[in-house]
Amino acid sequence: PELPQVALTFLLVSGRRRTMSFEPETTVGRVKELVWNAWPNGELSDERPPAPSYLRILYLGKILQDEDTLQRTPSTSAGPAPTIVHLSIRAYAPPAED
Secondary structure, eight states: OOOOOEEEEEEETTSOEEEEEEOTTOBHHHHHHHHHHTOOSGGGGGGOOSSGGGEEEEETTEEOOTTOBGGGOTTOOOSSSOEEEEEEEOSSOOOOOO
């Protein structure tokens, strides 16, 4: 059976919100890419980071790891009510992985 999509409401430090839906098997890293690609132009364009790697997604104070899928993250659940997560933007580039 096909799993329902996971709805996430992203809350920026500025107080702005945006809700997006994803397949449960989507990784957190892919979610960051999709959020970054869908970043609105205009009044929010000054908040857009240079790359998806500058984004951090937090739930209850815990940073969600890029390799985790939404269905394996206990903080997110498929269903009609979106899960509210915080979207943090790093002020500097993340360290390169070896």
